[in-house]
Amino acid sequence: MKELYNTNEAADEAVISLEGVAFGYDPEHPILHDITLSVPRGQWVSIVGPNGCGKSTLVKLLNALLPKSAGEIMISGQRLEEDTIGSIREGIGMVFQNPDNQFIGATVEEDILFGLEGQCLTYEEMDVRLKQYTEKLGISGLLSKHPGELSGGQKQRVAIASILAMKPGIVIFDEASSMLDEGSRNELLHILQGLRNEGYTILMITHDADEILASDRVLVLHGGSVAADLKPEELFLDHELLAKCHLREPYPWQLARELRRLGIEADVPASEKELIETLWPYNYSK
Template identity: 60%
Template sequence: MEGTGLAFELQQVSFAYGPEQPVLGDVTLDILQGSWVSLVGPNGCGKSTLAKLLGGLLAVNSGSIIVEGTPLLRETVQQIRPRIGMVFQNPDNQFIGATVEEDIAFGLEGRCLPRAEMVERVKRYADKLEIGHLLAKHPAELSGGQKQRVAVAAILAMEPGIVIFDEASSMLDEKARGELLNILREMKHSGKYTMISITHDAEEIMASDRAIVLRDGRIAADLKPRDLFGDEELLDSCRLIAPYEVRLVRELCRQGIRLPAGYCGEEVAEALWQLYSNK
């Protein structure tokens, strides 16, 4: 359930990697605690850069970012970073330990937790992500989906309130993408996390509460996922396609085909939206 406070407040945020490389301009945005937001848009529009700004990995050139009431500044970044976990598209880049167990424990060691608490957290989050049987394995022995589960477990074990997924499903096969999406849904339903997904995956976007469209470094739209997938022009600009079921209903309606049980196209479409949002 969404919280009543704000996880992020952005006011006129701009960023450039150099004088000739402007990336983001005048981004103003609020994100509620406990919500799940999808950041979408064409490649190069600034999504990953925005994620790094939110995570304190980059500093804004101008404007301000407030994280759960605390301004994100050079003086406060070390205080804020532990509240935010980031899962990237290539889990190989996140592995530190020689075994799955060591990898999950690595971040906990950095926080100087008592050993008993570290052992308990490793077991709890390994069980939660269904990777307890993999704890003794080397990362090279794992499938892509298993690696991403380990990456998520390592982040969640540090118990951040905010988790950013930067194209976390893009390198996974269909089965592993579905498994990751189920994990994200469980996280959402737990009410413990504010979640931000940078993604091109239609089902992941539809499962979220809100879609923010970036184009040329600026916010082009801020709307419900179902409204995004109802706007074919906006979808084309984001290089997105609606899920098969939604496209099928749309095409049936265009062809004037009567749908069973006396349903009109709008009623069937509504049933599909409910199906996706309740998965």
């Protein structure tokens, strides 16, 4: 297997590059048009926008799950063409909104090994990866479990372990947290931060403010094209753009804004902890 991820390569190398890319089932009414962007290796990018703006369509173009109508797509230096689809797909892992749709095996162990068997790895290598990634995701004790016995958060961890065990350099999360409770979302956020620290390139379609704020960069899709390409903090300061995306600020930001309205000095916090430290001097007991 050719691994697209290489820790020795320059961090700012463009691992994903699109030039004038378009897609549409009907050429007269394209869903996406003139998409031009690049993503450096190791960057965590949030993709946001209103429902139906083409977010899922965009990421499916990257490994030819959908065929582009026009333009050029480059993945780690390879032009996406008929004869490169196989090698490019080996380097891109996708975690979908509903992890139930990704289960193949009757147990967690079978599910993770399924992808490794498809790579024709040796039994020894498969065993090493099985142990490595189940420990990494905290699911070693679930190997004999049927997927139906797992919680939503556990299922998502299994789906992520199955993808990471195949060692892609790019991991795409298509609204992977939308069906999770708050605790499971926090777990997923922690996993994502770990992946970024390891140098993975992450694309995440999301509506979650905390996930967006944790990323390095935000691509805003609107009207079939890239409406904005900016930092998370810049997005949350642009209320017109937030309204277009049907997004709200992170809770600490909302609270800080309301406090300022009440005359309490509170800057936009970098974290919830920072907001608590700002409020602490106002705490008193009668």
